[in-house]
Amino acid sequence: MSRLLVFGRSGQVAQELAALTSEADFLGRGQINLTQIGEIANAVECRRPWAIINAAAYTAVDKAETEQAEAQFLNVEAPALMARAAGVLNIPFIHISTDYVFDGSGVEARSEDDPTGPLGIYGKTKLDGEKAIAAEGGHWAVMRTSWVFSSHGNNFVKTMLRLGRERDELNIVADQIGGPTPAKDIAATLLMMAEKMASDARIRGIYHYAGTPSVSWADFAREIFVQADINCTVHDISTADYPTPARRPANSRLSCLRLQDDLGIEQPDWRLGLRDVLNNLNR
Incomplete structure (x- = not known):
């Protein structure tokens, strides 16, 4: 029996996928060079998997402003080649995208059909990747998610744990609102999507999946410190007080009703996911 093929190995979602399935x-990176055009098709043809999940991406939001070529290839060209290879075998292909495809205006949760408008190169390449995958045809799905965290790699939770133990107070942005999403829940949902797609060709297209309830970065930090029993005061600041090379969307709320309607998958409570991550880190 063929196996699932996952592009990516060291990222947060890939590591959670590895923990969930053998x-x-x-x-x-040690097994394939995604910048070599022929390697992707060869890898798929040799393994002939029953489905493909792409958990590899260029995710350095600020560096993307000056490393546009690399971001373009990893977020647009490589996923399109994966989708093409999946189409040749007529198998499901699932790709991970981001809330950064939107401009962050308003206060309502964005649906999959709402107009896009990325603010920077990272968001633009992720949106172009979605379009390139759709253009390949085949049986594809894109999961847009936001504010990913886990016990692996670099993420907001681990940064706050380090800084909170080093300092008595921190200034954290409070006018960006979104849904923190545990990578473990993303991985479990991706596996469920792949299984459902393998048996139902109607499941396809773009889906949103993000944690609930929506929260600011500042309030996210406060909850981290409460659960980790860290005595660190959080001061609210505005985005203007913390300039970055790439602009961030102020509104990263994602409506996840389509995923619930089509697959019966509900939004995860990120506070429970945070508890799980802290327990893992303590172990």
């Missing part, structure tokens, strides 16, 4: 092949 029936998958993972191709990280």
